Amino acid sequence: MIAKLWPIFVRDLVLLTRGAQGRGGAVLPLLFFLAVAMLFPFAVGPDARLLARTGAGVIWVAALLAAILPLDRLVEPDVEAGMFDQWALRGLAEEALLMIRIVAHWLSFGVPLMLAAPISAGLLSLDAQQLWTVEVGLLLGTPGLAAIGVTIAALTAGLRSGSALGGLLAIPLAVPLLIFGAGSLQPGGEGGLLLLGACSLVALAVAPFAGGAAIRAGRE
Amino acid sequence: MQECGLVATDIACRRGDRILFRGLSLSVGAGEVVHLAGPxxxxxxxxxxxxxxxxxxxxxxxxxxxxxxxxxxxxxxxxHEPLEKALAFWQRIDHSPQSHADFGLADLLDVPVRYLSTGQRKRAALARVSASGAPIWLLDEPLNGLDTHWSCIAQAAIKAHCQAGGAVVIASHQPLSLAAVKIVELLDFQP
Incomplete structure (x- = not known):
């Protein structure tokens, strides 16, 4: 089982990072994330105090929007190409396949966001303490975003206009992550990090099963 | 090759609110070919x-x-992958050796899969099936898009697989030139 899943994990990671077959790869969400952080000071003005107070929330909004970008290419191309059918014939459970896809998606999306967060923090004039909280928050929250993303991608695979629908479905599910992530940056909001981690764990626990059921239902 | 077989009992299939066929039973064992025929x-x-x-x-x-x-x-x-790498992905999962029946793909191994023609894609799919090492082959319209020459070679590969103890189910609207094929006419099972 593990021996069969390893090549699939490698393929997932390469496809999601480098991008091919219409998949944007890891660069597009990253640029989007940075673009939002760059545009925000242009919109509200260069007042450093205002930026420092609102900037952390902007980072979280940007992370959520960046998570939506790759949704329609996360699962759909492989359902379309019959890869999931072939994996099912080899006795590989959809749940296991989606779990490794969540890990691959997180590596290609969550980790780059964490690496880009210091640049965003500079653009939004956050101090070192705030940046540290953002980084911890992203570490705890992006696995949840990845899990929600893969679930929604599995649900909307094979639907026409699935990409637009996927974004609309993912936003309400991601709201708790946004609230606790941005809330952890308020004074005395450190407890938000724990709740953020809890939300991520719930999403990670549910996602493979919900997504697996969606892929099996899509075969009917 | 290990003992293999497929037994379907009293199958009915519904698509939407229409029953396509019902009461269909079939079995295929080692060395047998079943041809599912019908429009x-x-x-x-x-x-x-x-x-x-x-x-x-x-x-x-x-x-x-x-x-x-x-x-x-x-x-x-x-x-987007060259044919060789795309086939190698499945060989890594199946732990199978390099495909012996190459279906004339030797010249195409460095061509990205999306540039293959219909017939070449069909041959690539057959190569994937034959390389999987699985004893039971389920082939849906395996001869579509193949010219006469490759159609003969594909059927020879199917025959060789059976002689090696494999079992094959073929769905095709075309008549097959294979000997000793059990034909299941789906029209007989329409409600």
């Missing part, structure tokens, strides 16, 4: 997917002994 839309592909376990039958049951390999209209090869 378009009769449910050949659905039956193949039911036999593969990808589609739940409306009623009835399917027993499988041995691993399955499926070739249908979905190629399951990465379009």
């Amino acid at each position: 378009n839309g009769i449910g050949k592909s659905s039956l193949i997917r039911i036999l593969a376990g990808l589609l739940r039958p409306f009623s009835g049951s399917v027993e499988r002994h041995g691993a399955l390999a499926l070739s249908d209209e979905r190629l399951a090869l990465d379009g």
Whole structure:
């Protein structure tokens, strides 16, 4: 089982990072994330105090929007190409396949966001303490975003206009992550990090099963 | 090759609110070929997917002994990869040796899969099936898009697989030139 899943994990990671077959790869969400952080000071003005107070929330909004970008290419191309059918014939459970896809998606999306967060923090004039909280928050929250993303991608695979629908479905599910992530940056909001981690764990626990059921239902 | 076989009992298939066929039973054992025949839309592909376990039958049951390999209209090869790498992906999962029946793909191994023609894609799918090492082959329209020459070679490969103790189910609207084929006419099972 593990021996069969390893090549699939490698393929997932390469496809999601480098991008091919219409998949944007890891660069597009990253640029989007940075673009939002760059545009925000242009919109509200260069007042450093205002930026420092609102900037952390902007980072979280940007992370959520960046998570939506790759949704329609996360699962759909492989359902379309019959890869999931072939994996099912080899006795590989959809749940296991989606779990490794969540890990691959997180590596290609969550980790780059964490690496880009210091640049965003500079653009939004956050101090070192705030940046540290953002980084911890992203570490705890992006696995949840990845899990929600893969679930929604599995649900909307094979639907026409699935990409637009996927974004609309993912936003309400991601709201708790946004609230606790941005809330952890308020004074005395450190407890938000724990709740953020809890939300991520719930999403990670549910996602493979919900997504697996969606892929099996899509075969009917 | 280990003992293999496929037994379907009293299968009915419903698509939407229409029963496509019912009361269909078939069995295929080692060394046998079953040809599912019938016009378009009769449910050949659905039956193949039911036999593969990808589609739940409306009623009835399917027993499988041995691993399955499926070739249908979905190629399951990465379009951007050269053919060699796309096939190697499945060989890594199946732990199978390099395919011996190469279906004339030797010259195409460095061509990205999306540039292959219809017939070449079909041959690539057959190569994937034959390389999987699975004893039971489920082939949905395996000869579509193949010219006479490759059609003969594909049928020879199917025959060789049977002689080696494999079992094959073929859904095709075309007549096959294979000897000793059990034909299941799906029209007979229409409600």
